Amino acid sequence: MxxxxxxxxxxxxxxxxxxxxxxxxxxxxYPPRPAEVEMSAGDVLPKDQAKMLEMVAKDQPYYAAIAISPDEGLMSEATMAAANHHTVEAATAVALSQCNAKKKGAAECVIVAVVRPEGWEAxxxxxxxxxxxxxxxxxxxxxxxxxxxxxxxxxxxxxxxxxxxxxxxxxxxxxxxxxx
Structure with a gap:
């Protein structure tokens, strides 16, 4: 970057x-593992893609965020994961920035998943x-x-x-x- x-x-x-x-x-x-995934895909992703993404995201080191371009979907070069940050907010900012820089569609990128330590609380x-x-x-x-x-x-x-x-x-x- x-x-x-x-x-x-x-x-x-x-x-x-x-x-x-x-x-x-x-x-x-928190211990370095395990992590939990919070999906926020809503209606942006089909259920099968959301389930696949959740399985893949679980292997990302926390704190992580995954952003996609809603116009292009999950299987796009604009899809970005930012992992191993110190907060979800930092990972989110990086994932969105990188996704928006690569997207070809008009809509701004959205976060579809975040990864935090299991049992996370601030x-x-x-x-x-x-x-x-x-x-x-x-x-x-x-x-x-x-x-x-x-x-x-x-x-x-x-x-x-x-x-x-x-x-x-x-x-x-x-x-x-x-x-x-």
Whole structure:
């Protein structure tokens, strides 16, 4: 994704929550698996396609969103999945942006499925499935990018931000979410 698209998305993405300690985060984070799928296809998809999409979406790492162009349907190059973000809102913004950039029809893209941790409820700290799994290696600070889903762990806040940016150079918004 280009820097211009990321810059356009930043106002609609949730800001990183206040920094919490590693012990506090350990109490709030979901295990990296299992995930649940919430379908929102309504009448956009035929039932058989919605069922197939639900089965495929279940294998996406949370937080994820799948967008389609209603004019083109599920089996279109405009269909986009954004997975392994730190919130559904961030995944939704990316999936819609990418879908709308590729669609050929007139109608704006719509979200047809989201993936969250099983038993999800809003919590002050949310990490992607991969970042939640990597939390086992936590040592001092963990930084996240709301725009890209990148994350990084380091002994200090500066090291965590550098690791987040190094993981995904387009992650220009890396900020410390967890620090001791």
């Amino acid at each position: 280009t820097t211009a698209i990321l810059a356009a998305l930043l106002p609609v993405l949730p800001a990183a929550a206040q920094t919490v300690t590693g012990d506090q985060a350990a109490q709030m984070l 919590r002050p700290v949310q990490l992607s499935a991969s970042a939640s799994e990597d939390f086992a290696n936590y040592s001092g600070a963990l930084a996240i990018s709301a725009a890209t889903g990148s994350w990084g762990i380091g002994a200090s806040a500066d090291e965590a931000v550098a690791a987040c940016t190094a993981r995904q150079p387009a992650a220009t918004d890396c900020a410390v979410a967890i620090a001791d």
